[in-house]
Amino acid sequence: MVAADLEGPYELAVRRADLGLRVHWCVLPFRVLLVLTSHRGIQMYESDGSTMVYWHALDSGDATPVQAVFARGIAASGHFICVGTWSGRVLVFDIPAKGPNIVLSEELAGHQTPITDIATESAQGQDCVADMVTADDSGLLCVWRSGPEFTLLTRIPGFGVPCPSVQLWQGIIAAGYGNGQVHLYEATTGNLHVQINAHARAISALDLAPEAGKLLSAAEDSFVHIWKLSRSPESSYIEAAPLL
């Protein structure tokens, strides 16, 4: 478990509460990196936190004076680490098996508003399978296939509320929204199959237990719910049932 406080890479420790500060273990084929995002940039550490292997300063070039600049949303996909930014662009970093030779290989365009969350799933050897979903403040979801170049497969439009959290499991996209709803979409088609009126306030986070197919939703209404995800045996449509 990691608790994070803000410290710039070459600065004195300044305790200053920061927005968009996220921490994530990125499990890659040959190593695990600890990634931190903040309003200054992206830091990547060896998994024991001992050495910083990479620092990427955020480019605030096109930001207007009223826009907040930050990075938010971290996920590992194959040997890539993807990080979302305030502009909607998703940075894709190519990570070598060891050492600090990390390279920014691509910037994905697909979103116009700040990224909130990114979810990935290993492709399991199939072709043309979606293995990454990115979400933003407008509620828009973009579905990607990773590779030397990432391909945008589908877009699932928002409906006026942010999507703070997204998960991907066996081709099912689970998205939690600012109006307390959880939606389940088929990743290949982008079709909505399940709509849960789950909470009375904005959803803060979703988490998934992949072995058990259980989804957890936590929201600002102080409740936590657990849902069982499955596919109907006849139609293979996605279904959900409340457990807690």
Place this chain on the structure above:
Amino acid sequence: MSVRTLPLLFLNLGGEMLYILDQRLRAQNIPGDKARRDEWTELDRKRVLNDIISTMFNRKFMEELFKPQELYSKKALRTIYERLAHASIMKLNQASMDKLYDLMTMAFKYQVLLCPRPKDVLLVTFNHLDTIKGFIRDSPTILQQVDETFRQLIEIYGGLSAGEFQLIRQTLLIFFQDLHIRVSMFLKDKVQNNNGRFVLPVSGPVPWGTELPGLIRMFNNNGEEVKRIEFKHGGNYVRAPKEGSFELYGDRVLKLGTNMYSVNRPVETHMSGSSKNLASWTQESIAPNPLAKEELNFLARLMGGMEIKKPSGPEPGFRLNLFTSDEEEEQAALTRPEELSYEVINIQATQDQQRRDELARIMGEFEITEQPSLSTSKGDDLLAMMDEL
């Protein structure tokens, strides 16, 4: 962090300050004909509120306020309110000012926390402004100033997205983090627990735009509903009756931000028992703040925009006590935990309107009893001067 948060923070805290001052002035009210020279009358109360409100909504000040900028520390903001509170014939001792600031901040923290939607913080602001307009009903010029600010709020915030309001909400909550002062009124109403944390209600109307929790709908590939499950949610929510109005006039629907003080309810704050989270609080107040210089510049700019009317003639300063007796006030000053003091420097700036714009001139009005030591840069001058007061 959102750079559009300061106006909302300032106006709502200012509104709470006015509610409290109004209540205290009414509580200490003496009928005009029976009043001694040093006692408050109804006329005095109106005058104090008018003076503070017109200073708050001064055009130059509002212009500075609405510029996109980061939030500053609680200490820096307190200095502004101290100056604002003294924009009239009223005087407050340190202990009363501390208590006032504590009440203001806890009240607004409560309101932000309980906002159903992030956008509702705008309705809270409008509630404050509506009540402020009630205070100055009889003064058309000040009323116009307030309406002008109202229109600016609608223009700037009316079009923001839900995501942007969520960022504003988070920025505000970070500002209030670790603040757990117990307020007797909140404790009595059971909206605050004994550890200073607020109670999140799990009943009442859902936010506008949110469905009642408890339903799962499943669809086929054509978007047709094929199955539904209902489940018990755990809360006791009802539908939202209607949306509050974001216009200049209208029913805000939301009660947060309306005046919760009435004449008969004395409001106290409890210092003991707030010490549980002292570790984090202490860290904030003791660690040298590298942004100190910027904060002072910001303060100077804002205060430069404040037009403080020069009191004509030898007016006695009317002292307002936020406690129920002078002895209590003294006692509060002595027993306030060190860690919770604001370490505020009293700025005794005289009010010469022509010279208010320039930073150096404002600072030059301080009484410096000894020669300031040589400092290396312009920014350090400012800090050095403040230190020597």
